[in-house]
Amino acid sequence: MTEGWLARLRQHFDQPDVGAVGPLSDYVVGLQKLELHLPMGTSGQHSYDSVAAHIARANARHAIESRILIGFCMMLRRPVLQALEWLDEELFLGMDDLDLSWRLRNAGFRLLVATDVFVHHEGQVSFKSEPSEKVRALTQRSVDALARKLVRHYGPGGVPTPFELWGIDWFSPSFDAWSEEGARNALRAA
Template sequence: MEEYDKIGIVLLNYNNSTLDTLECVNALIKSGCAQEQIFILDNDSEKKYKDILIKHIPGKVVMSFNPVNSGFAKGCNIGIKYFLNRENISYILLLNNDTIVPVNFLKDLITPFLHLDPTVGIVSPLIYYNTDKNQVWYGGVNYIPSIGCYTHNTDKNKIPINGYVDTNVTTGCCMLFRKTLIEKVGFLDEDYFMYFEDVDFSLKVRRAGFRILLNVDAHIFHKVGTSSEKVSFEKTQYAFKSYKLFIRKNYSSFKRLFYMVMAYIAYIHGGIKLILNRRTGESIIIFKVLFQSICK
């Protein structure tokens, strides 16, 4: 058995992303992944989407159906716990269901664990947009000191041609780690329903003395919109709520106050820019989220 055959893969499924899940599973299998290595948690989808999964997912892929939508962190933890009890699994890969992996992806991704010292905690690949396979979606991160957080590096000029790069945090879109890491740092924080659970987990991993690497020799494609994608009220609301939670959990009271003030300023600035770009409806969403946040 090759080392990459010991990777257990956790996918979450919800409603109309079901077709993405099917395509992701098929790509994993074509890349050389065994069906038994894949665990799908359906987060309380409508019956018609569950039926699609049951009908089209290959028979040896493990599926579990959550009676409620428990969010990203808790859903991932359910998958992690499943693989913790499997003796033939040594690594766990959290992978978004709206991704496409190339052939030999697992073999390429796992190499830092095989060639570097045990301080390697998490490895993530270079991630491109699926709509533009030359445009980087995730290539490490940039730290924003004014709000105490990070943005994805999308500048190809800042990414080496090959090899591994240390990075402060990674993305829950695709992260590989040893099972033993969970024993040392714990699970993803289930207080986060969606967004920032990956950043929070990354900081826990680094505080425990482990490295987080971007493996440029491995890549995937992510089905997300480009910068022209419209602002969504639900996503904006979850993102801002999770950001506030992240700041509260990871910084002192003075820094929390400073970062929150700066975040409000940044959101207001973003709302004004949308108005100037004649995207008034989307700017209303930004200001509505801010107003609701202040009132709570």
């Protein structure tokens, strides 16, 4: 962690409708990608501390709204998390990030990316010791669980696309969550 990161994240909670704030990073998707927010002319190798200091100055007190925040580092108010009934323990390996982002937005909260905060993320370290086949199977199980949750919420045939929900194209259930027939079959099989 770099100097001042926590205080800078916290400062973005100045509006009551902000549900969560996440930093920029080097192992994330979407609007949290560091390279999207580096000032023009920034190139070459830099230490994490120098990158953090640079964006803290260049992007001071700036945040942008997003449809998804990656959970490796996310600040939330406790009452907000309690109102959402915490995390869904059936979801993991990234699907918990999608679910929490979706539930926060459905509850009327905004998600902000603090473009003045950088936190390094060494992705997937928790699962590096597991065989890749096992990780793929666990990930697919989690994807399918979230897809069924979406079908229960929106109804068969009514689930928005992953791009509409989160601005992503990599959410791939093992069943067709977007067709009425595929969704009904998946709910029956669960």
